[in-house]
Amino acid sequence: MSRFKVALHIVPRRGLLDPQGKAVADALHTLGFKAVEDVHVGRHIVVEISARSALDAEKDARAMCERLLANPVTEDFEIAAVTGGTS
Amino acid sequence: MKFGIVTFPGSNCDHDTFHAIHDVLQEEAVYLWHKDHDLAGSDVVILPGGFSYGDYLRPGAIARFSPIMTEVIAHARRGGPVLCICNGFQIACEAGLLPGALLRNESLRFVSEPVRLRVENADTMFTNRYEAGQLLTMPIAHGDGRYTADDDTLDKLEGEGQIVLRYMLSAGDADEYWSPNGAMRAIAGIVSASGNVMGLMPHPERAADPLLGSSDGIGVFESMLARVAA
Numbered sequence: 043m044s045r046f047k048v049a050l051h052i053v054p055r056r057g058l059l060d061p062q063g064k065a066v067a068d069a070l071h072t073l074g075f076k077a078v079e080d081v082h083v084g085r086h087i088v089v090e091i092s093a094r095s096a097l098d099a100e101k102d103a104r105a106m107c108e109r110l111l112a113n114p115v116t117e118d119f120e121i122a123a124v125t126g127g128t129s
Numbered sequence: 130m131k132f133g134i135v136t137f138p139g140s141n142c143d144h145d146t147f148h149a150i151h152d153v154l155q156e157e158a159v160y161l162w163h164k165d166h167d168l169a170g171s172d173v174v175i176l177p178g179g180f181s182y183g184d185y186l187r188p189g190a191i192a193r194f195s196p197i198m199t200e201v202i203a204h205a206r207r208g209g210p211v212l213c214i215c216n217g218f219q220i221a222c223e224a225g226l227l228p229g230a231l232l233r234n235e236s237l238r239f240v241s242e243p244v245r246l247r248v249e250n251a252d253t254m255f256t257n258r259y260e261a262g263q264l265l266t267m268p269i270a271h272g273d274g275r276y277t278a279d280d281d282t283l284d285k286l287e288g289e290g291q292i293v294l295r296y297m298l299s300a301g302d303a304d305e306y307w308s309p310n311g312a313m314r315a316i317a318g319i320v321s322a323s324g325n326v327m328g329l330m331p332h333p334e335r336a337a338d339p340l341l342g343s344s345d346g347i348g349v350f351e352s353m354l355a356r357v358a359a
Contacts, residue, residue, distance in 0.1 A: 054232075058277060059311065061235050110194070113187055113223070115230040116277055 043092045046099035049122040052112045053084035086122075087111055096124045130156050130358055132350075133171025135201065135217075137163045137192045142178035142214065142334060149337035154350050163195035172357050173210045174201050176217025178270070178332060188231065188273045189219035198224055210254055210353055211326045215271055218318075218328035227321055227328045228286070229278030234271070235311025241270040243343070244309055245299040246317055246331060250290045253320050254356045255327040258348040264297065265345040267331035269317075274310035274330040276319075283314055294318035294329055 054060045062083040070078045089106065093099035100121055112119040132150045136143045143160060150158040159169050163181075168174060181192035192198070198220075205211050205226055213221040221227045234240055243266050251261040259265070278286070286292050294317040298305045306315035310330070318329030333346025 058232075059235065059275075061233060061237050061311070065237060110190060111186070113190070113230055115222070115228075116232060 043094060044127045046091050046093055046096055046124055046126040048089045048091060048099055048103040048124050050087045050089065050103060050107060050111060050119055051084060051122045052087065052107070052117050052119045053082050055116055055118050056082075058116055084117070090126075096127060100124050130173070130354055131169075131171045132156060132158045132173045132175060133161045133168050134158060134175045134177055135161045135163060135197055136177075137179065137181035137195060137220075139181040139183055140177050140179035140216070142216075142332065145332075146175055146177045146214070146334040149334040149347065149350060153337050153344075153347060154354065156350075156354065161197055163192065163197050165197050166200065168197075168200050168204055171204075173212065173353055174204055176201070176211065176213040176220050177334070178215030178217060181216055181220065184273070187219075187223070188216060189221075189223040192216075192220045193223040202226065205321075205323075205326050208323065208325050210357060212255060212349070212353065213326065213328040214332060214334065215269075215274075215330055218330055219273065221326060221328045226326045227319060228282045229276055229319075231273050231330070232275040232277050233273050234275055235308070239270075239272040240274070240309050241268070242309070243268050243299075244317075244331060245297040246294045247297050247306075248293070249295055250293045250320075252290070253293055253324060253327070253352075255320065255349050255352050256293055257355055258352040265294075265336075265348075266343050267333055267336040267346050269309060269331050271310070271330055274312065275308075276312040276314075276316040276330075278313065286316075286319055287314070289322065291320050291322065292316055292318075293320050293327065294331065
């Protein structure tokens with residue numbers, strides 16, 4: 043078994059009102075970043091997992107997102123990176 | 130009739146709920162600890178307001194996996210009444226006892242104020258002591274109360290009479306819906322398709338004793354008493 047770090051991005055589902063994202067976009071516009079089209083504020087979660095392989099670690103992380111880490115009604119998730127693998 | 134009030138770490142409306150049932154309604158109430166594995170013979174289960182697990186991750190997301198929730202879900206599946214107030218509503222949505230989700234208020238502000246509500250369906254286990262269309266005043270106090278669901282779910286809730294309470298504009302005599310938190314279709318409270326689980330963001334237990342300014346909320350508890358005892 044090796045230890046992996048799985049980085050997860052959880053973001054509000056597109057199309058749902060995202061008041062935090064809107065507030066940040068407005069602030070960026072105020073600062074002069076006129077090119078900003080849209081902002082989405084979500085969560086970045088890093089889970090450290092013992093697994094046989096990077097593939098297994100990713101599979102475990104996906105199951106965690108489905109059961110707890112993301113709300114299937116309002117959020118989408120993606121596995122951003124799997125790193126490590128040294129025992 | 131016995132009401133079981135679940136205390137999660139971070140619940141803070143469990144004592145107010147106990148007061149409403151024990152002192153105002155004069156019925157039996159017991160506290161159930163979130164790590165308990167039985168409901169102590171409760172006829173009705175109440176998931177009270179508060180900030181279970183500090184709202185970490187998402188409000189209700191962690192409480193939903195507390196050991197007692199297995200029993201609460203089994204009780205609901207048997208048709209037992211479950212009243213889910215504020216954080217309880219968030220927990221019930223996370224647990225899949227009710228459809229939809231409660232997201233951060235549109236204003237990004239915590240809102241704590243009395244609101245005007247309209248009883249949209251008075252033919253439920255939780256509202257039979259009210260009249261359809263009756264206006265009530267109860268307090269809300271939440272940062273994450275924006276009821277959200279997809280259009281199909283909202284249409285179904287509407288079509289089946291599952292929208293039980295809506296927020297109303299309180300200024301003047303205006304008879305209009307509005308959302309103090311950005312809730313879709315001004316939804317303040319819903320019931321499950323089976324009718325035995327209710328979730329609402331307003332606090333009926335804080336409006337259950339005339340001494341505290343309003344007793345509009347006691348009808349929710351009286352309704353359950355009338356239905357379950359019958």
